[in-house]
Amino acid sequence: MSGQQQAPRRQPMARGPMGQAGPGEKAQDFLPSAKRLLGTLRTDMPQIIAVLVFGVISVALTVIGPKLLGEGTNIVFAGAVSLQFSDVPAGTTKQDILDALNADGQQQVADMISNVDFVPGAGIDFGQLGMLLSLVLAVYVFASIFGWLQARILNGVVQRAMHRLRMQVEDKIHRLPLSYFDRVQRGELLSRVTNDVDNIGQTMQQTLSQVVTSLLTVVGVLVMMFVISPLLAVIALVTIPLTIVITVLVARRSQKLFVEQWKTTGILNARVEETFSGHSVVKVFGHQAEAEAAFRTENEQLYRASFGAQFISGVIMPAMMFVGNLVYVAIAVVGGLQVAAGVMSIGDVQAFIQYSRQFTQPLSQLGSMVNLLQSGVASAERVFELLDEAEQTADDEPAETAPESASHLDFEDVSFSYSPDKPLIDGLSLAAQPGSTVAIVGPTGAGKTTLVNLIMRFYDVDGGRITLDGVDTRRMTRDDLRARTGMVLQDTWLFSGTIRENIAYGRPDAGEDEIVDAATAAYVDRFVHALPDGYDTMLDDEATNLSVGERQLVTIARAFLADPRILILDEATSSVDTRTELLIQRAMSRLREDRTAFVIAHRLSTIRDADLILVMENGAIVEQGSHDELLAMKGAYARLYNAQFEAPIDDADVPESAIEGPADAGFAARAGASQAGASESAGD
Known part of the structure; x- marks a missing residue:
């Protein structure tokens, strides 16, 4: 199947004033998203196994520690007990002492020391105690080493997973159709690519x-x-169901708030990006107060969502600590009774109390991490939603190709609509001959830019076909088709770099002479030498060190350098002054030689010399012909032309010296020509 994937089209996100996003789609479930997030680690399975092995060793050594310390306590306690009977006759055994205590009515004391391994009068065995403490020290040192190795390997696993996720997002963006970017705010997309991915990485880390x-x-x-002690272990197990119940109850409430938090973060980012990219317009029209009010409203929404999510999820840790303390008290009481009854040694009780702390602490940690997990999974849902978006279909295999010199475009009964219930173009046919200039005019919404989008295969036709020298463009690869096409838009796009690099973007392998020739043809060379560093002048992200017209000239030079067979100019001269426009028109005349050019224009005086002018209304061509032919028809084109109160300007009216001379002379010559043309028009 060729062409754009015909997936069901989603309606654009509802927008409020200044592009505020409306309610988003329902969030996915926590468990499926968490499972998918963990699936991103599958590539590093050997490292995951190493993490588990080192974790088991580290935990095993850590768990052995309290038991060994309990044995140390038993050694000290046994020595202390033995000293209490240092005055007994030599040869008296432990059993003799226990019998004597029972006979003396001290049965409780006898029961308490019955599990103590002591020799009357021997005292504390410091040699054994020292060896045991050395063993404990070694155990904890090795536990720390294996824990460090585990953390180091896991850190590498997480960072590699985030690297792959960013690459997937980057690749996905390039595979998305233009329709996705038409309906998603740029700030919202940036928030998913940056904030959400960073939050996932921090959460996993x-x-x-x-x-x-x-x-x-x-x-x-x-x-x-x-x-x-199985009895005390059963008491400690009460913590687990209580932990699960508390965690589930809190998580159900907080997960929605975490989803809302990151959704609102995206909306706020979109607001900031939108407002500050158009900061001058906001100031010019006096909308600072409205912009600030909108920001405050969305910032307040983010505050409430964030506060609610953190507050509710923050209840888990105190609740876990409360449950842990209750269990601790129960173990201490029951353990004391067990020691008094002689069932357990005091060292075992001490070890068990340490274990109870070690048991409740990780449960409390797991509870406290729920808020982090929910936040990370909420971000993961947003990233996965982007990754799951319908992509443009792959190019046909094997793809067809047109001759290198191909520039004959035919529209054959083309139909297209952005929404199935709103037809836009229906049954459109036209032929653009090689070397000809086709101008497209019409009111806003007539389908002019849509026609260009179809040529570039930003969208694929719903019916009919577009051919390049007889080859259906849907049978060609998009890269092959677009490599033959140069496009200059009304909105300039320059990146942070030198002027030379921005021009060379049209053909990265171009030499210095070719770059200068393209700059000269587009009249960039006329102003670039006035800049401090010439072609090496650095441009910032917004290219604010160039005027709007100069930025447009750089983009035109880029198109010159690309040397396309098909040229598309979408209001390319709308941002330049009248004299520069005339310069560009001359440059475009040279550029259009032996190429097919499509020009979208609102100022109809700029396309008088077009070989074919198409007048579009409601997606259909209502008139076509040359400038003079269309004026003679006195139809739609004549109405558009006369509405602009502009008269044609012949190149012959403006001497070459005016073009090459000072700006004032050129302007005066053009102004004179305009007046003369206006007089002739009035006379007609």
């Missing part, structure tokens, strides 16, 4: 390591608790 460590810690600690 901050949560993945903690999630892995916390889950492994919970499992390891739980095993050790059951080894020490």
